[in-house]
Amino acid sequence: MQLIVLLLSLAAIGIIIWWFFGKHKGSRAEATAEGGVQKIEIVVDGGYKPEAVQLKAGVPAEITFLRKSASSCFDEVLLPDFGKQAQLPVNEPYTIQIQPDKEGVFTYSCGMHMFFGKIEVKS
Amino acid sequence: MSEAAMTAAPRGFKKRFSLSLRWSFVISLLFTLPLVYEMIFHNLPGGDFAQFLLATPVMLVGGPRFFKNGWAALKNHKANMDTLITVGTLTAYFYSIYALTQGLFVYFEIAALLVTFILLGQVFEEITKGRASQAVEKLLHLQAKDALVVRDSKEVRIPANELQIDDVVIVKPGEKIPTDGTVIEGSSYIDESLVTGESRPVHKEVGDSVIGASINTAGSFRFKTTKVGSETLLAQIIDLVKQAQTSQAPIQKFVDKISHYFVPIVLILSIVTFNVWYVLLGAPVAAALLFAVAVVVIACPCALGLATPTALMVGVGMGARRGVLIKSGQVLEDARAVKTVVMDKTGTITLGQPVVTDILGNEDEVFSYAVSLENLSEHPLARAIVSRASERGLKPDKISDFKAHEGKGVSGSVKGQVVRVGTLQFLKENGVTVDKHSSQGRRLQSEAKTVVGVATDKKLLGIIAIQDAPKPDAKEAIAALHKQGYRTVMLTGDNQTTAEAIAQQVGIDEVIAEVMPTDKAAAVAKIQEQTPVAFVGDGINDAPALAVARLGIAMGSGTDVAIESGDIVLVRNSLMDVSRALRLSRKTFGRIKLNLFWASIYNLIGIPIAAGVFAWAGLILNPALAGLAMAFSSVSVMVSSIALLRTKI
Secondary structure, eight states, X not given: OHHHHHHHHHHHHHHHHHHHHSOOOXXXXXXXXXXTEEEEEEEESSSEXXXXXXXXXXXXXXXXXXXOOOOGGGSEEEEGGGTEEXXXXXXXXXXXXXXXXXXXXXXXXXXXXXXXXEEEEEO | OBHHXXXXXXXXXXXXXXXXXXXXXXXXXXXXXXXHHHHHHSOOTTHHHHHHHHHHHHHHHTSHHHHHHHHHHHHTTXXXXXXXXXXXXXXXXHHHHHHHHHTOOOOHHHHHHHHHHHHHHHHHHHHHHHHHTHHHHHHHHHSOSEEEEEETTEEEXXXXXXXXXXXXXXXXXXXXXOSEEEEEEEOEEEEOHHHHOOOSOEEEOTTOEEOTTOEEOSOOEEEEEEEOGGGSHHHHHHHHHHHHHHSOOTHHHHHHHHHHHHHHHHHHHHHHXXXXXXXXXXXXXXXXXXXXXXXXXXXXXXHHHHHHHHHHHHHHHHHHTTTEEEOOHHHHHHHHHOOXXXXXXXXXXXXXXXXXXXXXXXXXXXXXXXHHHHTTXXXXXXXXXXXXXXXXXXXXXXXXXXXXXXXXXXXXXXXXXXXXXXXXXXXXXXXXXXXXXXXXXXXXXXTTOEEEEEEETTEEEEEEEEEOOBOTTHHHHHHHHHHTTOEEEEEXXXXXXXXXXXXXXXXXXXXXXXXXXXXHHHHHHHHHXXXXXXXXXXXSSOHHHHHHSSEEEEEOTTOHHHHHHOSEEESSOOTHHHHHHHHHHHHHHHHXXXXXXXXXXXXXHHHHHHHTTTGGXXXXXXXXXXXXXXXXXHHHHHHHHHGGGGSOO
16 A cells, blocks of 8 residues: 555646746747737736737837636736836736737746746737 | 736736635634633633534634645645644644543644634735735836827827827826827826826926826926836836746745755654653653744744845835836845945936036137038937037037047048147147147046147147036035945046036045046946945946945936846936935835844744743643644745835835
């Protein structure tokens, strides 16, 4: 019995390492342009989906966060590179306007810095 | 909903959300209390089955907010606090159901208590979070709602957001000034404390600028609006504070890395704990399981995650209310490195309002030539000469070939003669004999006066001595910086003797004089080769030096340029605020480090205790208490950040 427990535990540790630290393809989406503004929606539920959004440099962007999770982890979203911070309501879309002038990959996070998303700005 | 709509109604949202969190807690608590009774007295009617009936509603009402997010995160290959709570509570709950069917000892109270304690922690967290982020909300509430304006020769009251540039606004005693502008009629004392932190009411008369959201105390006056909406000083301060509070201190990147590995490692540790107790030490399954559950629920990644942003939020907010605007988290780390404070002289150490104090030679003759040239110059000393000449009723003559020699003086032709006004050295270089007044010139310089010679062709007509007095608080401010352990340096274009005299008056350690305006940045860079520098300037002429210095502190009475160019912006023109800004930055960074230390130590000590490492000494932690410790570790970090508010700066 103890041997079985030990083997199962080793398997569980292996799965944990693979699941959390292994290479997994994250979701990615490109913003759509509408009347000179690029728009994209990010669903907030156990993380940010899509995990990475692509924006065009120099075009004003509207990022709409739709928070589905009531967890206090997602109360707040921080976009330090764009100087934006917001309290996200549950089950209600919330739009943040940014001006992505600089090219690069910018990380944003929840208020507790546990969940991260990426904004990729390309020309 | 958008950013703007949210700014208008953040409270409504918070209220609605808090209610559901608080109700979840209250309901969970009601069902958990009988389980606590059973824990203590072991005579709950209905026995184990009653415990099942009480714990189940707690899991159904309080649990889902953690379970749902824990599951959603897991699907995204992510893990956080919810993952740990989910694993911990569900393990205790489902093991107890299994135990109930097998007639073994049950642990329903642990599952229920865990959920209730963590909900309680979140309620506290929400309350403290509200306090930490009050600064911006308070600033937003400062804005005036309406304004009395003159439209078509009539006085009408309009909403403040409908004001336009060049509107004439009437402000009555006790009223709030609705926007930024310039006084055109009347005078009054204005209380600017809420915007700039200036404690004494400031006298304003025609030509003076007024700041929106400050309060008119006594008199009645009219002003013309110069800035409205997002351009006002208050709007810029709010924007700056918001950006700073969102910014990251570089230390956060390191913390983020730890957070990434934290939860999966804790899960692995709990499996290891179970195996050590059950497989290696031969403990019963239930005992090993309790140790494993305790490990999972005591670990708190949130305390680590909250350590930096909450302290930053409180520190930046606190500065904003005292007229010290810290522009980012990076600034705090830079301020910590600073050892030397370099200050520009004019307008920073001195009042920036030079006045003529002595004249050698024929006064009318000296001034009539000097004013003709200085009338075209933008140098602060030129203003002193022009103002004195106009007091004497002297008018500038027509000149040609005007030339400004940077840092030296000006020259031009007046009535066919070459006139030069500038330093004695400048005149000497151009063949003027200055011996006549050189000894008096040195005497005046030793009295902290700037000496300007006036010459026609090669003949020295006379000398004008100009003094820019030190600010009343300069001596006290320099002493405060010394007390904090900083070396102080004054940087000026003035000659060595005058500069040294001023430095002596205010107690500056070192003087670097005769520095051309364009060389200020290079001078700062040179000092910085030895020690990190904070440069204090007015932001107008000093932008390059502010940028070169490790820490740029712009003093500018809230001018746009100052706001743009400094790492720290001092809204008031007080030199004392330099010491306050450096102290606040150090204290805030110190608090971040303290929070991170506490959050790390909590986990480093808590996890081994929960795992039963000290069981040999009788130190065993009930998983429910481990959960309570977890819930309050993040609350304690927030309370620690809020405690910054009690710090004196």
